[in-house]
Amino acid sequence: MPSLFIATVLVPTAIATVYFVLSSNVFTSESRFVVKSSEKRSSGGLGALLKSGGFTNASEDAFVANDYMISRDALNALNRDGLVSRAYGNKNVSFLNRFNGLGTNGSNEKLYAFYQDQVEVKYDAASGIATLKVKAFDPVEAQTINRRLLDQAEALVNRLNRRGREDLVNYSGAEVADAKEKARAAALALSDYRNREGVVDPEKQATVQLQMISKLQDDMISTKTQLVQLQMLTPQNPQVPVLRARIAELNREIAAQTGLVAGNQKSLAASAAQFQRLQLESQLADRDLAASMTSLQEARNEARRKQTYVERIVQPSLPDNAAAPKRLRGIISTFIVGLVMWAISSMLLAGVREHTD
Numbered sequence: 001m002p003s004l005f006i007a008t009v010l011v012p013t014a015i016a017t018v019y020f021v022l023s024s025n026v027f028t029s030e031s032r033f034v035v036k037s038s039e040k041r042s043s044g045g046l047g048a049l050l051k052s053g054g055f056t057n058a059s060e061d062a063f064v065a066n067d068y069m070i071s072r073d074a075l076n077a078l079n080r081d082g083l084v085s086r087a088y089g090n091k092n093v094s095f096l097n098r099f100n101g102l103g104t105n106g107s108n109e110k111l112y113a114f115y116q117d118q119v120e121v122k123y124d125a126a127s128g129i130a131t132l133k134v135k136a137f138d139p140v141e142a143q144t145i146n147r148r149l150l151d152q153a154e155a156l157v158n159r160l161n162r163r164g165r166e167d168l169v170n171y172s173g174a175e176v177a178d179a180k181e182k183a184r185a186a187a188l189a190l191s192d193y194r195n196r197e198g199v200v201d202p203e204k205q206a207t208v209q210l211q212m213i214s215k216l217q218d219d220m221i222s223t224k225t226q227l228v229q230l231q232m233l234t235p236q237n238p239q240v241p242v243l244r245a246r247i248a249e250l251n252r253e254i255a256a257q258t259g260l261v262a263g264n265q266k267s268l269a270a271s272a273a274q275f276q277r278l279q280l281e282s283q284l285a286d287r288d289l290a291a292s293m294t295s296l297q298e299a300r301n302e303a304r305r306k307q308t309y310v311e312r313i314v315q316p317s318l319p320d321n322a323a324a325p326k327r328l329r330g331i332i333s334t335f336i337v338g339l340v341m342w343a344i345s346s347m348l349l350a351g352v353r354e355h356t357d
Contacts, residue, residue, distance in 0.1 A: 004342060004345055004346065004349070005342050008338050008341045008342040008345055009335065009338035009339055009341075009342050010338075012334050012337075012338045013331065013334050013335045013338055015334075016330060016331050016334035016335075017331050019096065020325055020327040020330050020331060021327070022094050022096055023094055023096055023097055023325045023327075024093045024094040024096075024097045024098070024137045025137065025322035025324075025325075026097070026135050026136070026137060026322060026323055026324040026325065027135070027136055027137070027138065027139040027142045027319040027321075027322055027323060028133055028134065028135050028142065028319055028323040028324075029133070029134045029136070029139070029142035029143040029145070029146040029316050029317050029318065029319055030131065030132070030133050030134075030146075030314070030316070030317050031131075031132045031146050031147075031150060031312065031314050031315060031316040031317065032129055032130065032131050032132070032312070032313045032314035033065075033129070033130055033132070033150060033153075033310055033311060033312045033313060033314075034062070034127075034128050034129050034130065034310075034311050034313060035061045035062040035065055035128070035130075035157060035308060035309070035310055035311075036128070036308070036309055036311055037061065037307065037308045037309075061157055061160070061161075061308050062123060062128060062130055063123070064156070064157070064160065065130070065153040065154075065156065065157055065310065066121045066123050066130055068152070068153055068156050069119060069121050069132065069149050069152075069153055070115075070116055070119055070121060072112055074149060074152055074153075075111070075112055075115050077148075077152050078145060078148055078149070078152070079111075083141070083144065083145065083148070084111065084115060084145070085099075085111070086141070087136045087137070087138065087141040087142075087145060088111075088114060088115070088118065088136070088137070089106070090137065090138075093137045097137065098137070099111060099114045117135075118134060118135045118136065119132075119133070119134055119135075119145075119149070120132070120133045120134075121133075129313060132146060132149060132150065132316075134146040134149070134316075135323070135324075139318055139319045139320065140318065142319060143316045143317065143318045143319075146316035146317075147315075147316045150310070150312060150316065153310060154310040157308055157309075157310050158308075160308075161307065161308045164303075165303035165304075168299050168302060168303050169296070169299050169300055169303050171299070172292070172295050172296040172298075172299035172300075173296055175292045175295065175296070176289070176292040176293055176295075176296050178292075179285070179288045179289040179291075179292040179293075180289055182285045182288065182289075183282070183285035183286050183288070183289045185285075186278070186281045186282040186284075186285040186286075187282055187285075189278055189281070189282075190278045190279060190281075190282045193278050216250055216253055216254045217254060219250055220247060220250045220251070220254065223243055223246050223247050223250060224247060226239075226243055227240065227243040227244065227247065230243065
């Protein structure tokens with residue numbers, strides 16, 4: 001029995017005592033932040049409070065920030081000046097706790113696995129608040145890592161936000177440039193056609209020509225009436241040949257003017273179809289340009305509205321007391337567990353002995 005008590009109680013308790021005595025203190029720096037947007041909807045609680053101020057929780061961006069903090073990219077950025085290596089691989093830290101304490105494998109993957117155990121991010125979907133906890137063996141280093149992670153997450157959100165705004169505006173700007181080129185080409189095609197065919201607006205010019213033909217026809221009717229009257233009253237009147245010559249001239253003029261309106265390939269009627277097509281293309285291009293410019297302005301306004309921010313609710317704390325290890329509690333817990341194991345083992349051995357006897 002004494003040997004069993006020693007094996008199950010005293011030895012584990014002694015080992016736990018040595019471990020907890022040799023273990024280094026672990027300090028935890030805590031901060032809280034929220035990623036908020038001026039556009040997206042939010043839920044109740046703190047989200048409703050932020051919404052009343054013109055902002056709402058941006059849960060997607062919050063998840064991005066949270067995942068980034070425990071990523072390899074975040075570790076690499078933190079460790080550019082050796083901060084993480086110094087904080088967790090310091091020779092002043094007990095070999096039982098520090099990174100690569102036995103000096104066997106100090107690879108980046110091992111450092112990343114160790115880093116993941118030291119950084120914890122929890123996100124409350126109801127309030128939109130994320131809590132960042134960083135453990136280190138020095139309180140200042142824990143606070144420094146916490147602060148840098150917040151800075152890096154904020155830079156990431158700002159970069160994504162800026163990229164989204166630029167893509168939105170650049171796409172609309174490219175549409176405006178394309179619409180401008182099409183409108184310019186359509187206007188040049190219409191101008192070239194007017195200069196080549198010598199017409200400004202076939203429909204308006206045809207109206208003028210028709211009005212002229214109508215006047216000529218009125219003159220024709222009037223002249224013919226006069227001729228009929230003179231032939232009935234005074235057939236030998238010298239005005240009769242004059243009126244006949246005038247009628248012939250009016251006929252030629254009416255035919256010429258009618259030919260300008262319709263009847264040959266150079267007439268206004270023939271030019272109207274091509275002119276209308278070019279004019280329609282120019283009008284459509286102008287409308288597309290106006291719509292694209294409106295879209296560009298809307299995109300700029302939308303880009304200004306789509307702002308996402310990382311707001312720190314609680315700044316990274318500077319711990320003045322070690323969060324771990326709980327030495328006395330750990331030793332007592334080991335002792336109690338040993339006693340339980342000793343009692344169970346003693347009863348089992350007693351039962352075996354009685355069965356043997």
